[in-house]
Amino acid sequence: MGTQSMIPPLDDLVEKHMHREVASLKTGQTVFEALATIRNSPPFSSNIIYFYVVDELGKLQGIMATRSLLLSAPEKLIDDLMVKRPVAIPTIATILDACEFFTMYKFLAFPVVNESGILVGMLDIRTYNAEISSMSEDLSEGHPKDTYDALFQLIGVHWEEGKNSGIWTGFSVRFPWLVCNVAGGLIAASLLGLFEYELEKFVVLALFIPIVLALAESVAIQSVSISLQSMHKDSLTWGKLFIKLYREGLTGLALGLGTALLVVVYSYLRFWNIPLTATLLLGITGGVTLAAAAGQGVPNILKIMKMNPQVAAGPIALVCADMAALVFYLLSARFFFG
Numbered sequence: 001m002g003t004q005s006m007i008p009p010l011d012d013l014v015e016k017h018m019h020r021e022v023a024s025l026k027t028g029q030t031v032f033e034a035l036a037t038i039r040n041s042p043p044f045s046s047n048i049i050y051f052y053v054v055d056e057l058g059k060l061q062g063i064m065a066t067r068s069l070l071l072s073a074p075e076k077l078i079d080d081l082m083v084k085r086p087v088a089i090p091t092i093a094t095i096l097d098a099c100e101f102f103t104m105y106k107f108l109a110f111p112v113v114n115e116s117g118i119l120v121g122m123l124d125i126r127t128y129n130a131e132i133s134s135m136s137e138d139l140s141e142g143h144p145k146d147t148y149d150a151l152f153q154l155i156g157v158h159w160e161e162g163k164n165s166g167i168w169t170g171f172s173v174r175f176p177w178l179v180c181n182v183a184g185g186l187i188a189a190s191l192l193g194l195f196e197y198e199l200e201k202f203v204v205l206a207l208f209i210p211i212v213l214a215l216a217e218s219v220a221i222q223s224v225s226i227s228l229q230s231m232h233k234d235s236l237t238w239g240k241l242f243i244k245l246y247r248e249g250l251t252g253l254a255l256g257l258g259t260a261l262l263v264v265v266y267s268y269l270r271f272w273n274i275p276l277t278a279t280l281l282l283g284i285t286g287g288v289t290l291a292a293a294a295g296q297g298v299p300n301i302l303k304i305m306k307m308n309p310q311v312a313a314g315p316i317a318l319v320c321a322d323m324a325a326l327v328f329y330l331l332s333a334r335f336f337f338g
Contacts, residue, residue: 015091018121032074049109053082059117088113177315184319195330216291216325220317223295252292256285275336283332287325294320
């Protein structure tokens, strides 16, 4: 039997295969109160790996191992014992994504949360029933550590196979978004034509275009990565998006000033040109600020629009960053060079 048939289809959403009956505790409870709750309302599952701690709204706040709960003093607060900021799988994740979680963290189970951070289920190692069945002999002989290590390796095999499955699949998912970069390059060429007079008369301006674009692209990619990492932690609204854009814009402003000063020092010592120095200072600072906002905004806007930001956010953010940085730099040049 091939390994691909041992688990659910890799493109299935985890929501389809998760366990909806979850052993949960409430924040503010003591160990004594938590155990009393468990005795009065026993969890549906007899195989409890972790207890998940939620607040009054049902939002996941932490994880508590069964052993810790049983061995802790009755008067201890659950809030003081739980592992805070737990790793959780979002409902929009696929079984392929879950393979990566199991392989990377080597936990036996993960909580599943919706876009508001509310606990909706749990995905555990039993999803890979075929692998567990094939290793039951090792488990019965008392070698759980070695057995689970081997199991995680098998799950890693599924993940690698899933990532590399189908050239056409990878092409069809990624190519449409790369067209954005092609379009961006053509638009950039057109923009340069609009500033042909400045570039011909002040050739030195063209020398710094690569570094202006490189700084903007680097900051944009940093912002995209940070945005994707924090995306599943809470619900997203347009109001929250504006707050994120404001904060990231301030960060981008600081990054832009810092990098612009380095370039300005070099340009002044090299060319002794005040208009060029002013152009670089304003152009890089403004371009990096807008690039940071683009890197933060694009993934979140795609999520609000129910589109997959994992593949699309990078190319779109880079195009936006390039256009913003180039326009800002060339407008600054037109202003300072007259």
